[in-house]
Structure formats: structure tokens, C-alpha cells
Amino acid sequence: MAPPQPATVVPDVDESATLGADKPEARKTRKTEQPRRRRSWVGWRFVAPFLVVFALVFLAPIVYSIYLSFFQNRLVGGNSFVGLDNYGEVLTDPQFWSSVGRVSLFLVVQVPVMLFLALLVALAVDSGRLYGRNFFRLAVFLPYAVPAVVATLMWGFMYGTRFGLVGNINEAFGITLPDPLSPEWVLTAIGNIVTWEFIGYNMLIFYSALQVIPRSLYESAEIDGASQLRIITSIKLPALRGALMIATIFSIIGSFQLFNEPAILQKIAPNAITTDFTPNLYAYTLSFSGQQYNNSATVAIVMGVITMIVAYLVQLRGMRKDG
Amino acid sequence: MTAPTGTRTTGTRPARLRTVRPRVAPLRPAGRTSKPRRSVLLTVLTGIVVLYSLVPLLWLVINATKTQPSLLSSFGLWFDGDFALWDNIQRTLTYNDGIFVRWLSNTLFYVVLGAGGATLLSAVGGYGLAKFNFPGKRGVFAVVIGAVAVPGTALAVPTFLMFSQMGLTNTPWAVVIPSLISPFGLYLMWTFAAEAIPDELLEAARLDGAGEFRIFFRVCLPLLAPGLVTVLLFTSVATWNNYFLPLIMLKDPDWYPLTVGLNAWNAQAITAGGDVVFNLVITGSLLTIVPLIAAFLLLQRYWQSGLAAGGVKG
Numbered sequence: 001m002a003p004p005q006p007a008t009v010v011p012d013v014d015e016s017a018t019l020g021a022d023k024p025e026a027r028k029t030r031k032t033e034q035p036r037r038r039r040s041w042v043g044w045r046f047v048a049p050f051l052v053v054f055a056l057v058f059l060a061p062i063v064y065s066i067y068l069s070f071f072q073n074r075l076v077g078g079n080s081f082v083g084l085d086n087y088g089e090v091l092t093d094p095q096f097w098s099s100v101g102r103v104s105l106f107l108v109v110q111v112p113v114m115l116f117l118a119l120l121v122a123l124a125v126d127s128g129r130l131y132g133r134n135f136f137r138l139a140v141f142l143p144y145a146v147p148a149v150v151a152t153l154m155w156g157f158m159y160g161t162r163f164g165l166v167g168n169i170n171e172a173f174g175i176t177l178p179d180p181l182s183p184e185w186v187l188t189a190i191g192n193i194v195t196w197e198f199i200g201y202n203m204l205i206f207y208s209a210l211q212v213i214p215r216s217l218y219e220s221a222e223i224d225g226a227s228q229l230r231i232i233t234s235i236k237l238p239a240l241r242g243a244l245m246i247a248t249i250f251s252i253i254g255s256f257q258l259f260n261e262p263a264i265l266q267k268i269a270p271n272a273i274t275t276d277f278t279p280n281l282y283a284y285t286l287s288f289s290g291q292q293y294n295n296s297a298t299v300a301i302v303m304g305v306i307t308m309i310v311a312y313l314v315q316l317r318g319m320r321k322d323g
Numbered sequence: 324m325t326a327p328t329g330t331r332t333t334g335t336r337p338a339r340l341r342t343v344r345p346r347v348a349p350l351r352p353a354g355r356t357s358k359p360r361r362s363v364l365l366t367v368l369t370g371i372v373v374l375y376s377l378v379p380l381l382w383l384v385i386n387a388t389k390t391q392p393s394l395l396s397s398f399g400l401w402f403d404g405d406f407a408l409w410d411n412i413q414r415t416l417t418y419n420d421g422i423f424v425r426w427l428s429n430t431l432f433y434v435v436l437g438a439g440g441a442t443l444l445s446a447v448g449g450y451g452l453a454k455f456n457f458p459g460k461r462g463v464f465a466v467v468i469g470a471v472a473v474p475g476t477a478l479a480v481p482t483f484l485m486f487s488q489m490g491l492t493n494t495p496w497a498v499v500i501p502s503l504i505s506p507f508g509l510y511l512m513w514t515f516a517a518e519a520i521p522d523e524l525l526e527a528a529r530l531d532g533a534g535e536f537r538i539f540f541r542v543c544l545p546l547l548a549p550g551l552v553t554v555l556l557f558t559s560v561a562t563w564n565n566y567f568l569p570l571i572m573l574k575d576p577d578w579y580p581l582t583v584g585l586n587a588w589n590a591q592a593i594t595a596g597g598d599v600v601f602n603l604v605i606t607g608s609l610l611t612i613v614p615l616i617a618a619f620l621l622l623q624r625y626w627q628s629g630l631a632a633g634g635v636k637g
Contacts, residue, residue, distance in 0.1 A: 042535050046451025047463060050444045050509060057482065057501045058470050065481035117372060124369045129362040139373045145615040147564035149582040150608040153589055154379050165399040260566050267590050287480050296480050
């Protein structure tokens with residue numbers, strides 16, 4: 001009943017966390033047999049409520065969309081089984097692939113920039129060399145509390161060349177900045193909004209991981225004459241590998257399912273953002289403008305599989321670096 | 324604060340949560356032994372990122388004080404002659420028969436049921452996974468962790484199709500039910516419960532003859548408080564900020580949350596012939612984020628320690 005792909009995506013996280021959580025139990029020897037057996041089923045009573053709702057909102061839609069992807073509803077002939085026809089159609093659809101290309105480009109440019117900035121801020125805050133370090137940590141995190149809708153509306157206003165902030169700057173300095181809402185620049189403009197929203201969140205992930213490093217390590221490194229740069233590359237960055245992995249995988253998922261920002265900007269920049277700008281926007285358009293539910297479900301599944309493959313490959317690569 | 328309704332949100336929830344503070348001291352990261360020298364240069368450089376983060380919010384605050392005409396005629400990052408904030412707030416709350424207030428109460432409803440329910444399910448489930456051995460536990464973990472990798476928005480369209488078969492679309496339940504599941508929350512509560520609840524405590528309570536659920540609610544739940552606040556805060560933000568799900572599930576503006584409503588106002592202002600209410604969109608946006616920012620500021624000790632203790636240890 002479980003989707004096969006998800007289970008294999010993060011096998012190593014699975015292992016370590018389960019072992020970690022289990023350790024105290026597994027090592028303990030039970031004096032009586034009866035309570036142990038009773039306990040084993042009591043656990044289910046706690047987990048069951050979550051799993052029931054989980055099955056309804058996660059597993060059932062996956063199963064349902066797999067079912068939909070094998071059928072086609074036509075005006076003549078009604079609902080009929082078409083095998084892999086929908087998949088063939090999606091995989092040869094140039095609109096689909098151009099949207100995948102766009103989010104891939106977004107992924108390879110925006111995610112590294114965002115994570116790099118987040119990493120720099122986390123290292124700076126953790127170094128203890130800032131004046132007012134708590135203020136810095138909070139201020140950078142605040143945009144995370146702003147809904148994507150508000151963030152996009154706000155930046156959309158500022159992007160305006162006529163009466164937005166970009167327009168103000170053009171007027172004040174007598175220059176012409178490129179229009180962020182033009183077809184050439186709109187992907188960058190969206191990248192900026194997403195970066196703004198999530199720098200703080202990623203910074204917090206890195207910062208939490210840095211805080212776990214025992215301070216005594218730095219002291220002994222300093223006694224050995226290691227420079228700050230050396231401490232960063234030899235102690236801090238290796239300790240951040242797990243956090244970097246989590247942040248990267250979340251960002252990959254986030255990039256592939258990009259929807260809110262382009263969907264909202266579309267109203268202001270209809271020429272720059274087409275209805276197939278991202279795969280999700282395309283699936284949305286197919287469903288709600290075209291009533292092509294079967295194709296829409298197929299796009300969703302293909303995107304889910306692509307996301308998992310990419311996340312898995314990135315994870316493999318990250319593990320190889322472990323050496 | 325600004326709006327009467329806004330203060331209500333920020334007032335009640337944190338206050339209720341704060342009563343648990345004295346009972347459990349939040350876990351703090353290991354203290355520093357030696358203090359490094361402060362650096363002006365590093366502060367200034369990091370300050371650039373802080374400016375980047377705060378300037379748009381400053382823009383929002385400044386422009387919420389402007390009237391519709393001066394919004395278009397004055398410089399974006401400074402105040403204009405007349406200070407119209409209170410007038411804007413009043414108009415936002417009353418425009419279109421006070422639909423904004425309706426959206427605000429819808430949002431609160433979704434957050435209380437959705438995020439509250441998600442936190443409860445995560446806490447109970449996470450505790451079950453952390454403290455019990457049961458057949459199929461590894462399978463449960465694999466499925467839930469795998470689900471984190473499934474794009475949430477990719478699920479939204481199939482969920483819509485399924486819910487419309489079940490007759491749930493265009494009802495509040497279509498928004499509440501999917502909000503009840505937070506794999507991240509489950510994971511966080513699991514790691515948190517594994518550390519915060521000593522097995523000896525459970526043994527002792529069992530020897531005293533207490534039932535399992537009684538033990539959980541009486542003994543363990545207070546120990547989980549910092550983790551609970553963290554999960555509640557993050558699921559609240561997720562529900563409060565949710566846009567895609569309500570957008571596809573709801574047709575009737577009377578059930579819209581703030582996010583979908585604000586975007587509808589914006590779309591109306593752009594459409595030719597529509598009522599141009601950019602000042603209300605901006606003021607409404609400000610009113611939408613004030614409760615969340617206040618919650619994050621008031622509860623920072625909790626979510627920062629909760630994340631550090633349970634969330635991401637690398």
C-alpha cells in the first residue's frame with residue numbers, strides 16, 4: 001500500500017534515526033514476558049490516529065492519481081483504460097519539458113545562492129563576533145513568517161517600473177534598471193522572492209547544527225594554531241553536512257513544486273509568466289482551466305518521480321563525500 | 324496593537340502557552356567558555372543581509388500609511404504627507420461588508436483546528452514511535468519519511484479530485500483535514516520525546532498502575548512542552564500561510580482564508596474596471612503578518628530551543 005519510491009529515498013536517515021530512537025528500549029531486558037507483549041501493541045494505539053489521517057491525505061491521493069493516470073475521459077466513449085498513453089503524452093509534451101527546464105534552471109542557480117548566503121549568516125552568528133547576535137538571527141528569520149502571498153504581492157509592488165521601488169530608483173538616479181517583470185528577468189525576480197523568504201529558515205537549520213558542536217573542539221584547534229578559516233573548513237563545515245543535506249533536499253522539493261510566487265505574479269505580468277511556467281502551474285491549468293484531470297494527475301506523478309530521483313541522487317552524492 | 328482582531332490572535336495563544344514555561348526549562352545550547360572578539364566588519368557585512376530581510380517589511384509598514392493616490396505618487400521607502408494608517412485599517416476591516424474580518428476568522432478557525440490537530444497527532448504519534456516497540460514500526464517510519472519527499476503541491480490536485488468525489492470541496496473540512504498531517508512535526512516530536520522522557524519515569528508510572536494514555540497525558544505531555552510549542556508554531560505558520568490548498572478547494576469567498584482573499588483583492592484591482600484598492604491590499608497584508616511575527620518574537624525561546632534539541636542534529 002505504501003508508494004514504493006518514497007521508502008527508498010532516504011534510507012540512511014531511516015536507519016540512523018530509528019536506531020537512535022530505539023536504543024534505550026532495545027538494550028533493556030524485560031523481567032516479565034507479559035508486559036512486553038502488551039506494550040508492543042499499545043504503541044500502535046498511539047501511532048494509529050496519525051496514520052489514519054495520513055492514509056487519507058497522503059496515500060489515498062497518490063493511489064487515486066495513479067489510477068487516474070491510466071484512464072482517459074473522452075467526450076465520446078466516456079472513461080476508458082488507456083494504459084501508459086497518458087505518460088507517453090506527457091513525456092513527449094514540449095510544454096511540460098520547458099516547464100521542467102525552467103524549474104531546473106531555477107534549482108541550480110537559486111538554491112546554491114540561497115544556501116550559501118544562509119550558511120554565511122549562520123557562521124557569522126555562530127562565531128560570536130557580531131554585535132547584537134540575537135537581533136541578527138531574528139531579523140533574518142522574520143521573512144519566514146510572511147505568507148508567500150504577501151511576500152509576492154509586496155515584491156510585486158516594489159518591482160513595478162512605473163510607481164514601484166524600481167520606478168522610484170530609475171527616476172531618482174535617471175537610470176533604467178531592467179524591468180524585473182519582463183520575460184527575460186521574471187525568473188530572477190521570482191528567485192529573489194524565494195531567496196528572501198527562505199534564507200532565514202535555512203540559516204536556522206545550519207545554526208542549530210553549529211550549536212551542537214562542542215566548544216572545546218575550537219579551543220584545542222586554536223591551541224594547535226589553527227586559523228578561523230581552518231576551523232570553519234575542518235570542523236564546522238564537516239559537522240554541517242547532515243544539515244546541508246536536509247536543507248538541499250527540502251530546497252529541491254521546493255523548487256520543483258514552485259507555484260505560489262509565479263501564480264500570483266502572473267496577474268501583474270501576464271506576458272512574462274505563461275500558464276505552463278512551472279510543472280505545478282501547468283498541472284493546475286490542465287485541471288482547472290482545461291478539465292483534463294487525467295493529464296494533470298499524470299504530470300503530478302511524473303514530477304513526483306523526477307523530484308524523488310533528483311533528491312535521491314543528491315543524497316547519494318552527499319554520502320559519497322563521507323568517504 | 325494595530326487592529327482589534329489582530330491583538331486577539333496574538334494575545335490569547337501565547338498567553339496560554341506561556342503558563343507552561345516555568346515547569347520545563349527549555350534546553351539551551353552549550354554555553355561558550357571563552358568570548359571571541361567582536362568584529363565591526365563582520366557585523367556590517369552580515370548587516371547587509373539583515374537589510375535585505377527587513378527593507379521589504381519596512382516598505383510594507385510605510386506604504387500601509389498611505390492613501391491610494393499617494394501610494395502611486397510618493398517615494399516608496401518614505402512616508403507621505405498625511406498619515407492614513409488608521410483610516411486604511413478601518414477601511415480594510417469594513418470594505419465589502421467586512422469580508423476581511425470574515426477571512427480573518429476563517430483563518431483562525433483553520434489554524435486552531437488544523438495546526439492544533441496536527442500538533443496533537445504529531446505528539447501522540449511521535450511519543451508512540453519513541454517509547455514503544457511494536458511490529459511494523461520501521462515500515463511506519465519509512466513511509467512517513469518518504470512522504471516528506473513527495474511534493475505537497477503535487478498531491479494537491481489529486482486530493483482535490485478525491486475530495487470532490489467525496490463531496491468535501493468548498494467546505495472548510497477540505498482545508499482542515501489535509502492540514503492535520505505534518506511529517507516534519509511527527510519527526511520532531513519523535514526525536515524530542517526520545518530525549519525528553521526518561522524510560523524510568525514510564526516504568527515507575529506503570530508500576531503505580533496508571534494506564535498508558537493517562538501516563539501520556541498526565542506525565543509525558545508536560546515534559547514535551549517545548550517541542551509542542553515548536554510544532555504548534557510551525558504548523559500554525561504553515562496553515563496561516565497556506566495558499567494553494569484553499570485556492571483549489573474553495574469557491575465561495577465566504578470560506579476564503581486571508582491569503583486567498585488578499586490575492587482576490589489584488590486581482591480585482593488589476594482587472595480593468597475593478598475597484599482599485601491597492602492601499603487595502605497593502606494594509607491587509609500588514610494585518611495578516613502582524614500576528615505571526617508577534618508569535619515568533621514572543622515564543623522565540625521555545626522554538627529556538629525546540630528546533631535545536633529535536634529538529635536537526637545533522
